[in-house]
Amino acid sequence: MTNARVIDAAETESPTARPSVIPVVAATSLRVPGRGRNAAGAPVRFSFDGRSLTGRAGDTLAAALLANGIHLVGRSFKYHRPRGILSAGCEEPNALVGTDRGKGRYEPNTRATTAEIFEGFCSTSQNCWPSLRTDVGAINDRLAPLFSAGFYYKTFMWPKSFWNKVYEPIIRGAAGLGKPPTEPDPDTYAARYAHCDLLVVGAGAAGLAAALAGARSGAKVILVDEQAEAGGWLLSEPDVTIDGRPAWVWLSDVVRILSGMPNVTVLTRTTAIGYYHQNFLGLCQRLTDHLATVPEGAPRERLWKVRARQVVLAQGAIEKPLVFAGNDRPGVMLAGAARSFLNRYGVRVGERAVVVTSHDSAWAAALDLARTGTAVPLIVDLRPTVSPDLLAEARRSGIEVMCGGTVTDTRGRLRISAVRVNPVAASGTVGEGRWVACDVLLMSGGWTPSLHLFSHTGGKLIWDEDDQIFLPGQATEACRCAGAGTGRFGLAAALADGAAA
Incomplete structure (x- = not known):
């Protein structure tokens, strides 16, 4: 085997210990001038493990860290292996961090790919000591052959009296990733009931087309999306055209039309967390997590309890x-x-x-x-x-x-x-x-189509041998899947499928 010359990547991550004077880190060349939806966004100062960094208004924590050349963000649970950023959305399994929004608002295990930065945003790595780069627990990775699955149930059996006083406390102390908050939660939380003719989950191309078609028919429509703005995958496709217009122009026009219709409610930063019997859905709306200053008395989150005549699931694919x-x-x-x-x-x-x-x-x-x-x-x-x-x-x-x-x-x-x-x-x-x-x-x-909510209803999945994916089968509720969630991955197909649904 002939080996090409290997160049070690620069490792710019710093220890987690907070210095008395937080250093200022110069911007790197990884930010592309003039590119991105937040290209005109103001600089935003935030910190990671005590290190002062600069991002841009509209960044997620993951985007801001990558702009500063940082990939290492945590350690794995059992073996303490280095963990980086894998995805750009809510499916992120690795980049879990602690976030501190001030005044006791600390939260562990937050996905860096969904946390929005603001001036003064503070984040820390997890499951490492004394620092992220130099973690004592990484010795477990070297000893991995000794730590097979369930080894502790077979190993720590004698003497029997040690289990309650020695073994179990140590094992439980080593479990978990982030540390729990130590102060009472200062936030309040709200709830609201709603009824609609059509609830559309997902505001990508298919979801927007479905909401627009429903709204123009006179139906009362609620459109929800977990991201900070509607658009789904269109937010990453600036070069495609729809009806002769650039995708982002089309997107702005459709969102403006929907927002101006009295029979339409658009909820961003809102996750559909459950689909229950008789078309009853739970929605979690994040109201203040992205704000540097929380208005007095404003709830942090709102739980929407929605009963819909019809539901369109346009959740895209992963x-x-x-x-x-x-x-x-x-x-x-x-x-x-x-x-x-x-x-x-x-x-x-x-x-x-x-x-x-x-x-x-x-x-x-x-x-x-x-x-x-x-x-x-x-x-x-x-x-x-x-x-x-x-x-x-x-x-x-x-x-x-x-x-x-x-x-x-x-x-x-x-x-x-x-x-x-x-x-x-x-x-x-x-x-x-x-x-x-x-x-x-x-x-x-x-x-692979995102079919989580469809499965909540007990809907059956069908295996597509040609595309090697599961597709939605017979529904048990008054709902339809649309777009990439049904294996229609092309933009034109998604738009047509959403409007038809």
Whole structure:
């Protein structure tokens, strides 16, 4: 095996101990000037583990950290392995942090990909001591062969009297990630009942089309979306056109129309948390978490209890990761997430990105990054053949392509520094590999419809062998799924499907 020269990625993360004077960190080149929906946003000062950083109004914590070149954000539960940012949304499994909004408003296990920064926002890493970079608990990773699943039930059995006084307190003390708040919750919480003809969950292309069609028919419509603004995946697609208009112009027009209709209620920062019998849904609306100053008496959250005649579930799809050794290192991300950070927040996720994929959408991420200054030395596609148009685009961007290949391993301690790629023969035989230097690895195994709420109702799922995904089957409530949630991934198909639903 011939090894390419490996360049260690810079590890800029600092210890968690708060210094008496918080240093000011200069902005990095990972912010793309003039790009992103918040390109004109004002600078925002925030901190991570006591380190003063600068983000931009409209950033999530994840976007702001990536703009400052920070990928390492936490440690895993059992083995204390380094953990980074994997996704750009609520599906994030790794980037869990503690957040402090002042006056006793501390909350553990907050997803960095959904927390919105504001002036003075304070965040900390979790499950590490004495610091994030130098964590004593990382010794567990070295001793992993001794810590098989459930080993403590087999090991700590004698002497019997030690269980209650020694073993159990130590094991319970080591459990969990974040530390619980120590002060009483100073916030208040509200609740409200509502009835509507049509409740649309998800304000992407399909959801907006469904809400607009319902509203124009005279129906009373409630449109909810968990993000800070409506748009869904359109927020990451500035270059597509709808009805002859750029996507973001179309989006602004539709949101303006819906917001001006007296029979429509648009709720952003609102998560549908449960779908119960007889079309009864629970919605959690976050009202003040994104504000630097909380108005006196304002509730933090509102629980909406909604009864709807009809429900349209337009929750989109979630990108699937790929499985290979070391796919949990900081710097290994979903390709769609990298594209969202670039196009929505104007942030490049690294200086040198390798892409591994089994789906066309990752190619768009690679090409977008290449156009904005990130070196993309290689795209590895698990499929033996891909579209000639994609190959031509990659060639024009100076990107090497390996079709019928895979990733088998990665290197790097606190952030990925290299990836090993191998060709795979039609017979399944894995050929000799080579190492490619990188500071970020983008992966995509395709997309799977988000069917959580549909499953809440007891609706059955159907396996689609061709696309290797589950699709919604027979519904038990008066609801329809639309858009990517039904496997209709194209923009035109999503718009048509949403309007029809």
